[in-house]
Amino acid sequence: MCRNIRTLFNFAPPATDDEVRAAALQFVRKLAGTRKPSKANEQVFEAAVEEVFAASRRLVDGLVPTTPPKDRAAEAFKAKERSRLRFRRA
Numbered sequence: 001m002c003r004n005i006r007t008l009f010n011f012a013p014p015a016t017d018d019e020v021r022a023a024a025l026q027f028v029r030k031l032a033g034t035r036k037p038s039k040a041n042e043q044v045f046e047a048a049v050e051e052v053f054a055a056s057r058r059l060v061d062g063l064v065p066t067t068p069p070k071d072r073a074a075e076a077f078k079a080k081e082r083s084r085l086r087f088r089r090a
Contacts, residue, residue, distance in 0.1 A: 008060050012069035015060055017053075024052035 005023045008015035028048045029035055037045035 008056075009063050010065045010067065010069050011072055011075070013072070017057065020056050020060060021049070021053045024049050024056055027052055 005026045006019075008019055008023060028045060031048075032041075032045060
């Protein structure tokens with residue numbers, strides 16, 4: 001489940017709220033051990049997502065970069081290349 005959580009700090013353009021919320025949702029899903037909570041747990045699950053989102057947004061916004069921002073397209077290309085090399089047929 002957590003493979004979808006990506007680094008969100010120090011990118012140009014900066015991480016959007018949707019990206020931070022998606023990471024928060026993945027994190028809460030991992031902790032809860034479920035993709036979709038039962039009706040009885042839905043409210044506390046959603047509250048946890050919002051709390052993790054708020055904390056994550058503050059973290060990403062508050063960190064001070066020490067290197068130039070990374071280019072999203074270049075990083076995506078490098079990730080695809082790593083995947084291609086890892087899963088190439090022998």
